[in-house]
Amino acid sequence: MAKHFSGTTRRCRRVLLSLLLSLYPFIAYSDSPTIWLLQSGEAPVYEQVTASILSSLDSICAECAAYQIKQLNLDDTPSDALSASGDSKPTLIVSIGVKAARFVASSQTPVPKLYTLIPYSSAASLDLDESSKNASAIYLDQPYIRQLKLIKLIKTEKQVLGVLFGPATSALRAMLKMAANNLKIPIATESVTEEAEVGPALRRILESSDILLALPDPLVYNRDTIFNILLSSYHSQIPVIGFSASYVNAGAMLAVFSTPSDIGIHIAETIRQFIISDGKGLPEAEFPRYFSVEVNRSVARSLDIDLPDSEELKQRLEQMEGQ
Template sequence: MLARRSWTSPGRILRPLLLCLALVLTLPAHAREILLVSSDQGPSVQSFYQALADRRPEDQVRLESPDDLPPAATLDKETRLLLLGSNALNWRLASEQAPPALVLLVSRVDAHQLIADRQLTGISLLWSDPPPGRQLQLAMQLSPRPQRIGVLLSPASEFLAGDLAHQAAELGIELITQVQTASDDTRPLRELLDNSDLLLGLDDKQLYNPRTIKGILLSAYAENRALIGPTAAFVRAGSLASTYSDQNDWLDTLDPLLDQPPSQWPSSLYPERFKVLSNRQVARSLGIDLQDDASLTRHLGEGESP
């Protein structure tokens, strides 16, 4: 007698398979762990963390302080690190083998002091200071248009002099630089004010900080000289104008980077999206004709378009 063949309905087999397939298709294809590391846990960082999590709901986004984390080398190598500020960068630099990292809220001067000429792998620096070339272009939008632009440098920012000179030459600007080695020595600033039409401030905390900015601005305005930069925060303190990138601009920059393999990340970059903030009262007091901020932003953006 032939053995009876067992027979199962095709539907009983297909239904579980289709259910499993549906579950697989609903899972995020590229879900990642994104670890946001910051010593500052204040409202602005919390807002950035929440906005990033909202933009990338398929990823697991966490916010931690470097003080509460183990060495970076112990983390899963597939983790994407977002480092906010110098303390977070120092935590990552303490480990030679660690997940790739995107660094924010660090200026070129800050990074030069931390890194100098070290060869870094797996770290991409997204500069927090406005691009000097963009700031020079902003100065060219003023009326009257400055012909000679002065830049005050400290020993910490002196390495930027060559890059500034190159960009100024491309714009047909005469750049005048002075190095200030002592905080109480005002002679370099006076020399610049005597020989330039406008000051370009760099994000160098040795020169521009809450303690020094009032004296710099008073000296400049006494000679009817405007200050561009060094950052948007100083516009509120009395500088004429600055370019800056806000939270949405930074998120627009981060989104495509987080979707790329870290091997494709640039070693450093500035965000493409930006805005202009100006101080209209300062412009009026100095007799400077200044377009509105939206028009300045549009004109500068058109000038940077390929």
């Protein structure tokens, strides 16, 4: 009877030990500092950015092994998730998309946060104090100087650049004009404050310019206006420089933009820098570090414009930026 009891005890110990060993990684992981990747929803673009972040961290961040990278969806996140205290708080919150950024900003959490995949125009509503290293952003928009340098690569000396500003981009007007002047790019501009003004302003800008630069302003460029803008520009034999691949597919001659993969790599590099600095601070808000160029060759041919291919334009643009 004693032998049977002893054998049963040994078997129980082995089962218990095996169970503890199997649970050890999870027990250890639960004590690890945590980084949240908070998506605004389940849209493919958020999933693609998150996948790029995780893949890039695996490649470049050996230090991240000590952290739990937690992928969260805003739709499944309690409204008071950031008001918890103690060990449940993350070390860093990376919001992906505007809705997640607003959720994090409204929580007023002291946790360092990196807002990503947001337009530059939304920065004013977030707690991006330039003197603070507790919050930063990686914007979705391209820096206007990059767009101007791309235009510099394709335009002739006397061609005039036209730009139509709306409420979301009006703050850029003076800076963009100054940058264009520094690059010796003649520029004509118009501003609108309501959608009814877009048509007349577009006609004026097409009469006074040779190239149209589209900026991500939802009042000016949206699903209700984009077809007429592209069609009017084409009839006027004026190429449009867009800000996304979809604009090129719709009829813009070319665009410089950052893919979800490009932005994910940039985010991963920023996370790594945060980790190796022992969480001592985030960089100032940045425009995307990496980018792609897309050319609509059929539109270029129709306008009798001979363009280098996309990869050559990208390489030349990278050289101009010193990358």
